[in-house]
Amino acid sequence: MTGDPMIEVRDLRVSFGEVAAVQGVSFRVEAGESFGLVGESGSGKSTVLRALAGLNPDWTGELRVEGRAQGRRRDKGFFKSCQMVFQDPYGSLHPRHTIDRILAEPVAIHRMGDADARIERALAEVGLGSQFRYRYPHQLSGGQRQRVAIARALILEPNILLLDEPTSALDVSVQAEILNLLTRLRAERGLTYVLVSHNLAVVAHMCGRLAVMNRGRLVEELDAEALRRGEAREDYTRQLLRASRGYDRAAAEAFRDFA
C-alpha cells in the first residue's frame, strides 16, 4: 500500500443553506493510521465525517478513498470498505430488529453468504456471547449496544472505520472498555480509523495524528506525541488543551473567542 493514501480530503466545503459548516478542509490519512478530528461542538468535525461517509450529499471539493475519487452517491464497493460507528448506540440500532437481524442485514445486502457463522464470529469478536444474538436492543445496556454497532460495522470486513464520538454517550467505566476494544480490533485487522471527538484524552489515547478544527476550518495538525507534551503551535489548540484539563478560574478568564 504505497503511494495512495487511504483517505484524502482536499478543500472540502459543506454548507447547510446559509451556514458554511465546513470551509475548505484538507487532510490525508495513510493506510493503517488512526487519525483524530478534534474540536468543540459546532466546529464541523462530524460534518466532515458524514460527508466522507456519503451521508451528506451537499459538499464540494475532492474526496478520495482507497485512491478512488468519490461522488455524491456511493456504490456498494465503497460501503464494503468503509463503515461507520455512530455516537448514540440508543439511536443507531433499529428498535424492532433483533441483534441477529441487525447483523444479518449487511451480510445479505452484500451477498457474502455464510451468515450464521459470520454473525457468531462478529459477536465473539466484540466480546458478546451468543446469548445476545436473539435479543432486542432494548434488552441491552449502552455499552453492549455500542459493541453490536461495532460488530455491524466490522461484519463487512471493511478497511476503514469512521468513528463519530463512539464513547461520548456511554458511562465513563464503559468508555474505556469500548476504546480498548477498538484499539484491539485495529491492531488485529490493520484497520484505518478516523475518530471524531471533543475529548482530547480519547484522541490522544487512540490516535497517532490529529487535526484540530474550529468554526469549520482546520486550525492545526499535530501528532499525539506533541499533544501529550503540550506542544501546540496555535493559540486555539493551546486553549483547547487547557480547557480539557478541567475548569480553573485562570483558564476561564483567559478564554478567547477564535473566530
Add this chain to the structure above:
Amino acid sequence: MSANPNGGSLAGWLTADTPRSRAQARLGRLYRGWQGFTRNGLAMLGLAIVLGLVLMAALAPWLAPYDPYQQDLGRRLIPPGAAHWLGTDAFGRDILSRILHGSRLTLYIVALVTVTAPIAGLAIGTVSGYFGGWVDAALMRITDIALAFPKLILALAFVSALGPGIESAIIAIAITSWPAYARIARAETLTIRHSDFIQAARLQGASSARIILGHVVPLCSSSLIVRVTLDMAGIILTAAGLGFLGLGAQPPLPEWGAMIAAGRQYVLDQWWVATMPGIAIFIVSLGFNLLGDGLRDVLDPKSR
C-alpha cells in the same frame, strides 16, 4: 445448560431472557404484547366481540334457525318471541337468521377494505416521507385532493358510476379512506427517516426499497393497525349507510344497513325490524373500537 426459571414451561420459554432462535424471539415479543393486552378488560371484551363476529360468520348456516331468504307472507312482522327470537320482517323472513348471515357481508366488507386502503396508504405515505422532495410534494398533493372530498359523497359518486352493489361499496370505501393512512404513514416516516439506524442501513449499502420495507414499514405499521381498527366502526357504518341509501348491498342480501332501510317504514309500529340490525351494527362497531383502544395501548410506544 438451559437454566430456565419457569422449569421449561411454555411461558418460561416465551419470556426467556436469552432466546435461542429468531422464532423464539419473535414469539416472545408477541407473548409480552399479549400479556399487556389481557390486562385491559375492555380490550378483551372488544376482542371477544370481534371473535364472536368471525365465529358467527363462519357458522352462520348452522347457527341460523331459518333460511335468511325464505319468504313467508303469512308470518310477516311477527314480534320477537319463542319461534322467532328477533321477530320477522315485512316478507316474513327471520331477522335473527338474516343478521347471522349478514355478519358474513359485514366481515367481507371489513376484510376487503383492510387489505386495500391501509396497504395503499402505507405504500404512498412511506415512499412520500422517505424520499421527500418532489416525490413527496406530488404524492401529498394527490392525497390532499382525495382528503378534500367529503367521504360519503365521494363514495356515493363512485357507487353511482360503478353501479350499486357490495363490491362497488367496498371500492368506494377503500378509495375514500386511503389518504388518512397515507398521512399517518408519512408523518411516522418523517420522524424516523433521519434517525441513525436508517443512516446506518444506508451506510451498509441497503437499497431504498429494502430500507422502506424492512426498516420504515415495521415502525409505521403499529400506529396504522391501531388506526385501522378504530376506523373499522366507521367503515361498517359507511357500508351500512350506503346499504341504507340503496347503493350498497342489493336486496335480498341480508346486509345490515339495507335491513334498517327496509324496516324504516315500520319503525313506529314494528320497531324490531329496524332496531335489531341497528343493535348488531352498534355492538360490532363498539367491539372494534374497544379492540382498537386496547391495541393502541399495546402497540403505540408513545402512549406508554
